[in-house]
Amino acid sequence: MVRLSLAACLFAGLSSAVQFDTVEKKKSSSRLPGAYIVEFEDGKSTSGFNKEVAGQATTRLEFDYKLFKGVSIQFNDLEKADDLAANIAALPAVKNMWQVKVYSIPDPQIEWVGTPGVDHAISRKKRAINETEADTFSPHVMTQVNKLRAKGITGKGVKVAVIDTGIDYKHPALGGCFGPDCLVSFGTDLVGDDYDGYNTVYPDDDPMDCQGHGSHVAGIIAAQENSMGFTGVAPDVSLGAYRVFGCDGEAGNDVLIAAFNQAYEDGADIITASIGGASGWSEEPWSVAVSRIVEQGVPCTVSAGNSGDVGMFYASTAANGKKVMAIASYDNSQYVALLNTSHYTVNDSSTKIEFGSTAGSPAAWGGVTLPLWAPNYDTTVVNGGCDAYPDDTPDLSGYIVLVRRGTCTFVQKAQNAAAAGAKYIMLYNNAGGTSAIDVSTVTGILAAGMVTADLGAQFISLLKEGSTVTLEMSDGSDGKVTLTQSRNGVTGGSVSTFSSWGPTWEMDVKPQFGAPGGSILSTYPTKKGSYAVLSGTSMSCPAVAGIIALISEVRGTLDPTLIENLLSANANPQLFNDGSKFYDSLAPVPQQGGGFIQAYDAAYATVLLSHSSLSFNDTDNFVSVLNFTIENTGSEDIEIDISHIPTTTVYTLIEDSIYPDSFPNEFTDGAASLEFSESKVSVGAGDSVTIEVIPTPPEGLASERLPLWSGYIAINGSDGTSLSLPYQGLAGSLHDAQVLASDDxxxxxxxxxxxxxxxxxxxxxxxxxxxxxxxxxxxxxxxxxxxxxxxxxxxxxxxxxxxxxxxxxxxxxxxxxxxxxxxxxxxxxxxxxxxxxxxxxxxxxxxxxxxxxxxxxxxxxxxxxxxxxxxxxxxxxxx
Structure with a gap:
């Protein structure tokens, strides 16, 4: 009886591949010239170090922490920096020495942002399959958070540290204050407003957010009741704000190491960071520092990355660290759109019909009342507005130009419209929901926006009939907002196409699992609009941190290994989706790890697995047998069936090439077969059994293309237990793969x-x-x-x-x-x-x-x- 099936939980959500534009992509790190992190050996004199650097370098940061002692330095003379660094690395007191690297502020796709200084009055318009359903917050329903909250589980007493841009703690939904009796009760600013990753830090005690990202992350974890009708995953936790970015720019890995260690020493129970850059190596210094903290019993969640389009083996640091939970993103089950409320009339009727739109940039919509004009009446056109308008096009200065989203850039569409005199452009989506667009570089365009696909089709239908459709636009200053939610069967519940793939270069399974990250409503700094809908693994990562807080309240433990195993075993692996449709096989393990987490099942599970995943490595380092333990912590004996469901094998490299393929990688027939020491076992109450797993890699594949095989071991019990254990291996040699071409x-x-x-x-x-x-x-x-x-x-x-x-x-x-x-x-x-x-x-x-x-x-x-x-x-x- 295998309850884990190919019909894994399907939801509806963001269809990023159909939309032809990108979501959050984290940039790779870059080196900070002349800057080094120096870690000292415990108990050894640093006098030699002090003598060597005297007058030669300035101190960026000091690391006087239990798990990391040392300093980061900036050499005064860049021309001598490497010579001095070589001398320092050879000193007896120096344990490790690394170059300082910098990481960019995450840049999530903005779906909607509120209007600063405006109290938004929400007009709720829910369009669900079943109109009798309770209007609950979809990310909580998808992850079973709603079931834990119904039992009164809120994360009370758990301290969650957020390493980010700070938190707008004055936001009413984020507590309104900073200090021991506040929601944001601890933390610090390690850098100051003007820090950009390359200059000097000016720390202070006030971790106020002037950028926005950290406030959105904080609301996902612990937002209090608010006018937008949602709360955070664990609203009774205590938040810590550790600010590592200025108002703009980047952050050095020395600052990130300091922030994690400071949060650890301040007593954080959970640490989360939605930051990173491409790496794939667990030996990176930031990854090493975070792994040490996890080993001390503090779960750490780090976003897996937002470069899913790159393809496989693009794990991000510090998520690629040993024992660090790398969090993937899944598309929301609902298109969530918060739209400025405007009105339209048909054929100059006195009846004004309400509609919503997302303002773009520029956004000078106030007082604009103009008819619509469309270059094309085909609501399936994939390149609407991408070509220059014909010579007989009327002067468009007296119209709002309506164009379908797709293929070319927003700027190109706006340029073509502006060339015909247009000042205002309104796009209608080619998928669910809406998003903000930026055409501010286009001369002549005064305002841009977007409406939903359904509304756009409705407008086009009226225009095609010969009707005059006149829009009376609002710029949002009246505060009226329409909240729309609708299900979409295209990609909902699938791994977001922007979510980065693993594994690491040493074949560690990454990511571990995932949560909703596409189209997430949360708090935003009050000076920037108070609320926003953003998309990225930056949004899924804090959700998992909040869920860990809930699970710890139920189980009375924060043991990172146990919690990771629980979350992975009870997650639901999802079908593969390329952004346009679901396929009939599960998404590969290097894309989703254990799958989509289920908080309630993990919190109350009585059957435990000893591992969160199994990696059999590549052909050269093939592990011929691995084992895992099934422990029954319940009060009754259970019968267990063990089987497995393979995923489709994925080629890493392009055919006849040394280069990786981009998403979606080529799939191939052929999967590993697994043998188990026992496929049916009885596990007594309080007992455990160990199962050996013997894999046979698939044969007949092009091994030079590095085909990665994976799948899920299904563990189904007579008590209703339904668990899964992801596994992976590589039918090829990573060592034999060329990493640098002679002409590259x-x-x-x-x-x-x-x-x-x-x-x-x-x-x-x-x-x-x-x-x-x-x-x-x-x-x-x-x-x-x-x-x-x-x-x-x-x-x-x-x-x-x-x-x-x-x-x-x-x-x-x-x-x-x-x-x-x-x-x-x-x-x-x-x-x-x-x-x-x-x-x-x-x-x-x-x-x-x-x-x-x-x-x-x-x-x-x-x-x-x-x-x-x-x-x-x-x-x-x-x-």
Missing amino acids: TWISKSTDESLAAVPANTSFTLPAAGTNDSSATLPALVWYLALGSAELRAEVIPVSLSAPNATSKSIGEPANFPMLWNAMGSNSLAWAGKLVNGSFAPAGQYKISYRALRIFGDASESSDWDKSESPVFSIKYAE
């Missing part, structure tokens, strides 16, 4: 953001050795990694004018090398001629010779490095 390194200009290659033998004039000139155009050393590499090295090779093809001896590594724990993709370094040893390359012709260590490679083996040489370029120095 080139020279660009440091001023060229596109990193376009310059012609061979291009000459650069560099600032005089030892000087800085921010206006200079330097050679940018560019490399493109097909897969991740734990270490990238480079050598500067002189090229003889008389024998350009001759191989000369290296004069050293460029400053800032080696690069450690690299994600796949492109990266670059602006080079001013400095070498790691502190000297400067003489004027002349050079090429850069690179070596990238393969996955699972041995750095001492030459054959484990992929090699590439850049084209020749010349340098000389200014006088």
